[in-house]
Amino acid sequence: RAAPGNPGSSAAALREGERGAWSAHQRICSAGSLEDARGVVRKARAGGAARFFKMSVDAYGLLVEEFKSEEVQDQLAAAKRINTIAINMGPDRSRSQLLPFLRACVDEYTDEVLMAIAEGAGGLVSAVGGGETAHSLLPLLEALADKEETVVRAKAVESLVQVGKSMPGATIQEQFVPLVKRLAAGEFFTSRISAAGLFATIYPSTPAPIRPALRKQYEQLAKDDMPMVRSAAFAHMPALAEVLEKDVLISEMSPLFNELSSDVQESVREMAVDNVVKMVKFLSPEEAARLFGTFFDNIQNEKSFTMRLNKAKNFVTIAQAMHPARNIRDQVQAFLQLMAIDAETEVRSAAAKNLGGLCVLLDGHTVLGQILPVVRELCQNPSDPQAQVSFQANAELREHIADNICSVAPVLGREATMNELLPVIKVFFADESIEIRRKVLATIAPVVETMGSEAVDASLLPDVLRMAEDPQWRVRLSIVMTLPTYAKHLGLDLFNSRLMDIELKALSDQIAHIREVSVQNLEVLVKLFGEDWMQENIMPSISDASKRTGPSGYLGRITALHAVGVLSGVMPPAFLVDTLLPQIAVPLSRDRVVNVRIAAGEALAKCANRLASEGQSDVVNSVISPALSDLSNDTDPDVKKASQR
DSSP: OOOTTOTTOOHHHHHHHHHHHHHHHHHHHTOSSHHHHHHHHHHHHHTTOHHHHHHHOOHHHHHHHHHHOSOHHHHHHHHTTHHHHHHHHOHHHIIIIIHHHHHHHTTTSOHHHHHHHHHHHTTOTTTTTSGGGGGGGHHHHHHHHTOSSHHHHHHHHHHHHHHHHHSOHHHIIIIIHHHHHHHHTOSSHHHHHHHHTTHHHHTTTSOGGGHHHHHHHHHHHHTOSSHHHHHHHHHTHHHHHHHSOHHHIIIIIHHHHHHHHTOSSHHHHTTHHHHHHHHGGGSOHHHHHHHHHHHHHHGGGOSOHHHHHHHHHHHHHHHHHHTTTSOGGGGHHHHHIIIIIOSOHHHHHHHHHTHHHHHTTSOHHHIIIIIHHHHHHHHSOOSSHHHHHHHHHTHHHHHHHHHHGGGGHHHHOHHHIIIIIHHHHHHHHTOSOHHHHHHHHHTOHHHHHHHOHHHIIIIIHHHHHHHTTOSSHHHHHHHHHTHHHHHHHHOHHHHHHHTHHHHHHHTTOSSHHHHHHHHHHHHHHHHHHOHHHIIIIIHHHHHHHHTOOSTTHHHHHHHHHHHHHHHTTTSOHHHIIIIIIIIIIHHHTTOSSHHHHHHHHHHHHHHHHHHHHTTOHHHIIIIIHHHHHHHHTOSSHHHHHHHTO
């Protein structure tokens, strides 16, 4: 609209044109893709500020200006946009202008800005021309990998690995390998830390005759005088081990692993267990046992709490990876030592979390003879006052055992479950801890499946019925959640006589979560026992709830509507038309309580979807649509929203 040399131009018009160009700058740099940036260009050129745009809109120029800002936030914003800027500039200008500029920034800006540059540089491969020219990113990333700040180096190493994956093997040998060697030979330990993370990237493309020298250089880092360098080498050992030849892995990495896993610095050796977990994935059981068996045994006596904790957390994974070369049965005593004897509560609890996972891998005789006696001792409330202190301190341990103990039932079989496991479960039923009672009740399904209906009725249900009246709502909730399991394995008659009252009471429980779970149970119960059973046994309670009055009566009406929503998906369409809609959903759509009308809108929508899918659009149009239309004109916005779903 105004440009230099135009006699009609005014200073104000010039400033306005500059503002338009600057706005275009900003939109280009915030564009999410090259196509978005081109769209900004087209619009700006069409807007009449063509000469200003040509003169001023330069993404690289804007980037430089933002980096010159004294505000760190401006610098950080620019650093986070280098990918978009590079796309806008094109490969040639990115390599000739952008990358040298960013390299110059390395010694000038804060660690926060450098971390953003290091993170973004890994994504510049396509912007600088692809894998063939990706080596142009290496000088920038090498400088960042040599910085003192840990997070900057870590991001630089991640980006170097990312760039290396895109480079041809020959280019890696020509450009990447010398970089790694320079970093590994660095006088300051920070560069050596970065080098440790790059050997896995260069090893696969390295010719066989040169590989021993490369492994020797890695070994030197693993034996470096600085613990931080040894730690970095150990942390990246699994990545290197994955690309090593198997014979080299066993002959060279095994001694190195043993040395680092027994390092005098705890910060180095505490990574050993996590490394084992990663490395056993690409080893056979025999190889895993040969490499790590002795180490796995020795952790029991390790002073490092972290190493024992990591073993407890990963015990099953590692033991299973070495089976059958090292039979899992032979590892049981080591597991029990961690779970029952270890001095740290956190270690014992971590082991207890794996109790179920271990037992399913064992035979019933081993579980019965070695594990259950220890579990029984840990969970039995002692009479000695001094022992009570230790018992109370083990509350978290018992909680995790309670969460796992029922999964042992299929391993033991029916008789052993009834005679040996059930008494332990009943100890948990009587525990003072709400969480312990709740967790054993919530996971009872394998016990029910293993024992059978008669044994459950005689030995288990009396305790379940007693706890269904527990004043703690979480305990009652656990029982309501498992009602479908009992229904499936006990059958219709036993459920009706023993457990149906629990379901009916749950529908009117004071706790909303219990009511919600009881409503969700209806879908499973209909599928198990049939539509006639539902109409005869459950619907009278739902109908009564829909007519409930009084201060809290609206809760019953909402529960009835939630039940309509669930039943609309499993009951026959005729039942929806004859009962659910005219008796509950439509009348309650005119309720004076807002939350009831919201629930009614949701229930009506579900009924409409079901009937429409059954080809009964006439009912939808004549019965449901008018009610939803009234709700859509409701004065409450939430009611309107519910009616439009």
